[in-house]
Amino acid sequence: MSLVTHGLINRAIQSFLRDTYGAAVWRQVVQEAGLGFDSFEPMLVYSRAQTASVIDAAGRILDRPTDTLLEDLGTALVSGPSAGSVRRLMRFGGVTFVDFLCSLEELRGRGRMAVPELDLPELELDEAGPQVYRLTCRSAMPGAAHVLMGLLRAMADDYGALVVLEYAGLREDGETILIHLLDANYAIARQFDLAAPGA
């Protein structure tokens, strides 16, 4: 597990905080976290401690638990104003929400294929029962499972699936999330064209 966080992740946190809470809050976070610069470069790497300071500082300034903050970050990755490419890249995972869940085991490899230094969580999917999936998340970044919860919720919406997510806590092999798939075709899935428009 690496001791650095890729700038893409830091930049995503920055964009989320800035888009959601405004530039003034971001400036406060920068100050409180003692970054010494006002913006993360998405293509550089940073020490993991800096990422942790930013999240802690944001929690203190906004007076919110970091878990819910990270969950909102996960949702914003897919559906926030700075999203777009993440949502599309996730949708390449499969035609249905279940296909998508299965593709999460490849997430780390897919990330590496695009950016070799990108250290995404290692994910494992098991069927825990009828229409219940258990996702195990191993990551260098504490709280990664909460980001994943938010992301799964937003992706379920994207696929038009109705799900209930349950954070099942930290086990020896990682953090676990239970996904109850109530209805795979609850709503109409958002349009996904393989070939990006205008790409």
Added chain:
Amino acid sequence: MMDGAAMDLPLMVNPPEMERLMPMHLAINSEGVIISHGPTLGKVLGRNSLIGMDVFAVVCFRRPGGIMTMADLTQRRGQRLQLHKVGSPDDVLRGLAVQMADGGLLLNLSFGIDVIEGTRRHGLTDADFAATDLTVELMYVVEAKSAVTTELRQLNVRLQGAKVVAEEQAMTDMLTGLRNRRAADMTLAALCEAGAKFSLMHMDLDYFKAVNDTLGHAAGDHVLKVVAQILEAEIRTSDTAARVGGDEFVVIMPGLVDTRGLYRIAKRIIERITEPTEFEGATCKVSASIGITRSTIYDAPLAEQMLADADTALYASKHAGRAQARLFANAPDAWDQAQV
């Protein structure tokens, strides 16, 4: 039954299974009539069903050349084929034909390098590709890499901007905003190198130390800024004014070697610097001494030599009682004694 017998039996696959395995296949009988095809190929060729149609009415074989009949196509089986939809030469496909047990041909087709354009044009989704087909992964990589490239390009733009600022700062004296020694040296070296006609003015403030000592460094800094403003105002935009030391300045004036012009400028600079300035209620009084040399008095001007000569002329000005300018001349008796 002999052991190898099972291997001789032809493979039998029902069309619906074939459609799933090869969504872009085309099966034709020995007459060239289409008997089965994949649903994706139907979309690409713009028809729900191609069954019963003559293959040559649907696609046009481009390479290898000269495939006009079933006999030609049969002869080319096993080779890479390039073809396009009849009437639509931009819809290029690649393919391979193999012979079936009944004498017909089975063609499997795919998009070549134009896969992204083809996917867009025909509105294909991941369901249109076989589960084993890596097209979707390819498109994923292309999209992920282009997102990364976009980020890198933006990073380059930001770094370029930072570089311009850093270079500007590396050439600037931060206190006065004039150029610094590095910039002056570079300008001087470039002019010498180019064999250009120019003059070099070396200026030193008189009584500056007294201002610093009696009124403090803030007053000294104020004086330096005022001097910088005077220099900027009195020289042309093509000239370079630099602070090269504590209270030492250099002015490089390309194209200006006329003695009278040089004295006029030096005189104005000294007059203005000699005017007392106010700083937080205190009056700061300094003046300036100047030494000048011109590139035209040398066979091959050298930056180091010119700086030394301008310094000699400056020293002469100081020695002669300050607040004046001297022009360096190679022969000591030719020294111009003009004073301000």
